[in-house]
Amino acid sequence: MPGPDQSAPLDLRLERTEQAGCLGTPTPRVGWRHAAGTGPQDGYEVELVRGSAAPVTVAVTGAGGAEQVAVAWPHEPLAAGEVGSVRVRTSHGDGGWSPWSESLTFHVAPLAPEDWVARFISPRQLAGLGDPAPILAGTVAVGPGLVGARLLLSALGVVRARINGVRVGADELTPGWTSYHKRLRFHGYDVTDLLREGSNDIDALLGNGWYRGALTWDMRRDLYGDRLALLAQVELRYADGRVETVGTDGSWRAHSSHVLADDLYGGQHTDLRLRGVLGAADEVDELDVDPRILVAPEGPPVRITQVVPAVDIVRSPTGKQIVDFGQNLVGWVNLTVRGHATGDRITVRHAEVLEHGELGTRPLRKAEATDTYDLAGPEETELAPQLTFHGFRYAEITGVDELRLEDVSAAVVGSQLTRTGWFTCSEPMLEQLHENVVWGTRGNFLDVPTDCPQRDERLGWTGDIQVFARTAAFLFDVDGFLSSWLRDLAADQRPDGGVPVVVPDVLRDDNVIATAWGDAATMVPWVLYRRYGDLDLLRRQLPSMRAWVDRLWAEVDDAALWRTGFQYGDWLDPTAPPDDAAAAQADPHVIQQAYLVRSTEMVAWAARALGQGALAEEYEDLADTARAAFQNAYVAPDGRVTSDCQTVYALALCWALLGSGEQVEGAGERLAALVREADATVATGFVGTPLILDALVIAGHTGLAYAMLLQTQNPSWLYPVTMGATTIWERWDSMLPDGSINLGEMTSFNHYALGAVANFLHRRVAGLVAIAPGYREVEVDPLTEGPLTHAGARHLSPYGEIAVSWQKQPDGVVRLDVSVPPGVVARVYPPGMKRGAVKVGAGEHTFSG
CATH class of the missing domain: 2.60.120.260 (Galactose-binding domain-like)
Structure with missing residues (x-):
């Protein structure tokens, strides 16, 4: 009988999905969440109904009984075409068994x-x-x-x-x-x-x-x-x-x-x-x-996820009718027309911005981004394309004399990802920045993680998702989405381990050892394992991870340095000229060596997580060798790093690439000096941007980190917000202060990479950090000493929603509220206390100090 205080398991999933109508494996993993207030789980039963057969139940107790995420299939394998249902109940010690969950119906896909x-x-x-x-x-x-x-x-x-x-x-x-x-x-x-x-x-x-x-x-x-x-x-x-x-x-x-x-x-x-x-x-x-x-599909399908109404219709200086949707988005325009003659043509052109009051189409390059309709007659007709998509905030519509707002809307199209992460704080511009990151993810996660959704590109650039994966996995459930993409990465990986810079690989060139780009092969699987606790994915991707790292070590010279191959480096460093995005301050060889250490370490970590101790030791030794070579070649005794710029210090500090304490202190102080010299503006590109604020905190300069985060002068994260941005830009100054578009050929207004800063907002500002796979254990240690008066983050983890919020009271005391779901343990550092962390379990917890 169910215990009196136990609720039925929630959100039952088979192989990453609650919609199992095309199940692509005979042995799907099972997962569920518990309602708040549910006691600790110490066992579970999985009931399987196969067709019209009687239910069969398998119970698991003991050491494995507490598992509820990516639980191994306990029954005999399913057959192709098989239809059935699964439900789960859980045991909670003296609380007894829970009621059964709702049944999840499945239909197995063709398997052979x-x-x-x-x-x-x-x-x-x-x-x-x-x-x-x-x-x-x-x-x-x-x-x-x-x-x-x-x-x-x-x-x-x-x-x-x-x-x-x-x-x-x-x-x-x-x-x-x-x-x-x-x-x-x-x-x-x-x-x-x-x-x-x-x-x-x-x-x-x-x-x-x-x-x-x-x-x-x-x-x-x-x-x-x-x-x-x-x-x-x-x-x-x-x-x-x-x-x-x-x-x-x-x-x-x-x-x-x-x-x-x-x-x-x-x-x-x-x-x-x-x-x-x-x-x-x-x-x-x-x-x-x-x-x-x-x-069979692993991730969610592409669908219309929202319909955005038009907010304004304006006439351009040349008399064009331009619709403003108030939000840069991806999808198409829905338009209702009536009263036209047979053969009349309606034309809809799209752009992300206006320049001097006209549609700003130059950033589209060769992409025409134009839909045309030849009408059948005067009847009221709804117009929308079915076989294309565009990136836009504005649409120029010709062929309709007087548009009405109620006749125009925008369909937002993208992979139907479940939202899992939220952030709030006392600074409205910072909240808008976070919202821009969310919209940039929605627009560019359209079946593959693309760089941009509007111009003649829209490709699965590996470097972009490598730096952004942590942020994406907090904001949305990208487990199946990125798992599928990683299969494509492995499929397109060269026999020698080289990784194309775009996946799926449509460039088909020899540029397959680009640091920070090819490292998606190691970084993204590790992120998914840490976020979702999926050891099977790590096991599946380990050969690809090793092949990439082994390919790099084949390039290493006698000094254990990797210095070969074309490199994008710290792409789009703000000091680079508009026509040469790779002309960064950071020495590309320094970046190569840093990533060599990091990716080699990640192979070792993956091997260790999979219980492959000997393999882990092999790559740990290689990582130590590469780190020593980094120190010998690029680090001075006082901590100065070759090319002396924000990015190289961020890499060195965040990835523990330095040797002595004197070097760590010296590098931190030099980084702080560089940031002060730049008046707390950002001087990093794709590689340094995700790390720069963390590096300042590691160096003991939290005040500078906040000054950079809240800076509104270009280049900064908030400069685009002051310019009305509703998504993350490709360049820090994609639009110049006078309202003109940057002359660079690569000037997208929807490019999520620089939005990786949201990871800092979640982990450092709000203070929510996963320290065990799947968020089974988290750390709560927010940066409350800055200018913000409150901040918070919520994340729907595989175990349930975890929430952290802090607020400065009028008397200067900081109140910290932490909500922990069943199955998760939190290590909380109470505000104002110098002692260590307090470990708490499921429930609502409040601390002050």
Whole structure:
């Protein structure tokens, strides 16, 4: 019987998701949270119902009974296509057993090539590079007694499907972007309610997407292939237990659609006069695509996550109608029109900023970012593209004489990530900075972590996510999202261990040993392990981590220094000229050696976490060797570091690269002097920015750290806020004080990398730090001695929400409130107390001092 004070487990998950309709493993890990007030867990039971069979329960007690995050599957492996449900209950000592959780229904995806009967089909004559987007159409016959049906969908390109005229699901740009030749994702949809007994029509609109659309600043088309193709498989389950599987084959037909052109960079041209009118039928070819590359989704799909209303419509100096949405975002414009003649054209152009009152399109470079619509007549019509996306705050709309605010909105499109982190404080500009980081993440986490969402780039730059992963993993649940991306990194990794600077790798060049970029291979897996407690991911990625580090050691010279290869260095250092972003103050060799130490250490840490002691010792010795070489080559006895700039001291202090205490003290004081000389403005690029404030705190200069954090003069984090920014900029001064756009070719207004400072806000200002994997143990030690009067952070960890807030009282006493969920222990450093930490468990705790 359930104990009187125990609640049922919450938020049951299978393999990172609460939506298990396309489960890609036969042995999914299980996880759950507990409600506040639940006592310590010392056991659990997992009940499995397989189809119509009786429930089977497995209980775990003893040493493993306290686990609730990424718990190993306790039952026999599941089979492809299997449908069932899981629920959990937990034991709490004298409190007895909890009630059962709600059941989580699952449907296992195809797990092997033989599970697929559908074939990839492609139009034989239609759908050339310059042709309209094709629609592929077929029928499915459904017999009596249908109890369940699932559609599995993938494409070479992007696809939007319908059954009997009704759209399937709400996903956008399916199947997303992976390293297509090695990993092609499919998605699963419950379509039971869309099917009827008898013949059912299925059609799918195919767009170019990442597979065949323009990619990179060279506008290269069809990098993966020149033929669009569809894969659709329908699984029909009947009351008598039969399962019938049908799919795309040579009997389907292709037609031209009303989408005359589509491209992610260029936009979409839609002729509404052709909507609903299928062009002449074309036969299809079955393509020879290896089904072994098909993979189930790990992360959330791309969807419309919000609709933002227009806030203003203005006339530009040249008379253009420009809509302001008040927020730089990623997605498209929704527009309602009426009263137009047949053939009238509506044009929507997009930009992130205005320059001198006009649409600021120069930063888009070759990306036209333009949607056009040829209207069918005067009826009220809702316009929106389906096969593209844009980065914008402003939209210039022509073809509509007098726009109305209520007729315009913006669909925010991105991976449907669950928000997990929040920050508040007494400085409104700092809160706006944090909100800018959140929006920058939302815009650039669109199936892959991109650098920017608007210009002729939008690539998965490894350096950007390497510096930002910690921040991202606090703000959002990125476990499945980045786990999937890491599989692509490993897939695109060179046989010798080199890592491309963008993943998926569409540059396909020899630049595969770029420090701080390739180090995503070690840094991102370690972040995910620390944030989510997933040892299996660490085990899976360890060969990739080792291969990268071993590749670097193959470049090391007799002095144990790595000094080879093209390097981006401290990219976009504010002192670099607009036309040379790599011309930083920091010596790139210093950065290379620092990262060599750090990545080698991370391999050792991963090996240690996995119980591989001998391997850990091997890489610990290598890390010690690289650290000694750093000290010998680049550090003077007094702590001066070669190239004497903010970034090199930040690396040396944060990553313990210095030898003696005298060197540590000297480096800290030199860093403080440099910051004072710069009047507390930032003088770091991509590499130094995530570390500079921590380095100042380590050096004992918290006041300077706060002065830099709150600085509003350029270059600083708050200068863009004073200029009205609503996302993080690529350059500290992407927009100049006079309102003109920076002349640099790389001038994005939505680039999350410099937003890595939010990690400092969470860990240092609010004071919430994970010190055990999965936040099972946290440290609370906020920096309360600065100019802020209050600050706080909340994080929805795998165990539940952890909250920290502090406030200075009128009498100068600081009150610290800490909320700890069941399963987590907090080490709290009470304000004003010189003694050590106080260890507390689940509950609400208040300290003053």
